[in-house]
Amino acid sequence: MGYKKIKKTEKAIPISVIKRLPIYHRYLNKLIDRDVEHISSKQLAEKLGVTASQIRQDLSHFGTFGQRGYGYRVNDLAKAIGEILGVNNKLHMVLVGAGNLGGAIINYPNFSKRGFIITAIFDNDPAKVGTKIAGCIVLSIDSLREYLESHAIDIGILAIPAEDTYEIVKIFEECNIKGLWNFAPVSLNLENVLVENVHISESLMTLAYQIKEMDE
Amino acid sequence: MGYKKIKKTEKAIPISVIKRLPIYHRYLNKLIDRDVEHISSKQLAEKLGVTASQIRQDLSHFGTFGQRGYGYRVNDLAKAIGEILGVNNKLHMVLVGAGNLGGAIINYPNFSKRGFIITAIFDNDPAKVGTKIAGCIVLSIDSLREYLESHAIDIGILAIPAEDTYEIVKIFEECNIKGLWNFAPVSLNLENVLVENVHISESLMTLAYQIKEMDE
DNA sequence: TAGATTGTTAATCGATTAACAATC
């Protein structure tokens, strides 16, 4: 509970707004690839399954980006949202867990292009230590703390089983990590660390529920 | 847009409530493993980072599950939520994309225990066709349509690149799939298919934004 | 019984949508 820091800007931006920005950003970049020059909030809304009003309202938190009567220049808007999100800021990350999921994350497309740099991988399986995944060497989990103490790491990625989570999270907390991107099937809520829980199996259960309801 | 079907029960349950149920469910099962017999909404709320009021409000959509002055029997509540979510219903799924992410999904722990059955894997890489992943054979993407037409499949899992998504989604739509669990970096919004978009890279960008804000 | 905690109603808060003047 409790704010870590009061923002300087007038009002805090709702997290629901922030969560939509990357979605707008991705689609705008797709439009750039297709050489689309401009788009109205209405057209964008239809493509993304939101309302035009919501897009304009969301953007208004950050400034004015369009032209009345014309819409938005795709290039300009993509760039503006990219800047808001800080897509060009470099963030250093370490991955814990060199299993299937860890491999999938590290191989995720355009990851490094977006400024996300994985500098080391850690695993507790001696058979994996010393091997390379996507050009990055796997280190022993025993060296995680020392590594964090001697490198400036922003984000820890947890791709580990639920039962190992507590122990690993403790190390990250004690080393003052800024954020954790958590794929472990555990809901993390930490006092001093920003956490993004990727609730993979929860999302499947939500889908399953909706299918069940549809069938009556 | 538009509702597919009006629910028979008095009021539709908000999706925000449904999304929290699997989180409660998972933690209750953890408590069962630890032989915890009962828990109050207050205790549960503290552990999960929500309010006690919200937990009681959420549960009240489905009935009454606790005892005043005592709290909830962990076993009973876990079972009740499990039934609401339909965790014992079998759902048949096919996975499209036998890459790292596909492998991670199919190896996700307790997947099949929860009634989620992956019956086939499809890929467009001839080198992968015929191989086995987690005991399941990889078929050619060319046979997806025929497979869907001849088997009762509830959910399609998309673990494919963005550029292949449109083509594959079309097949699923035409074969009247009930739901799609989408890991491709595209926002899907379909008229007649329930979609759960797992916005992996969007969630990282959200975390990155928050870290940037924290640093001012 | 006295203390605790639910289930539920009411109050608050926040987010989405609608509407429209401004203006390109």
Added chain:
DNA sequence: TAGATTGTTAATCGATTAACAATC
């Protein structure tokens, strides 16, 4: 100019929190 579409304010809608009587 006329038409289109923004940016923004106001209205609506929905979700969360607070409060408390019911009751174990």
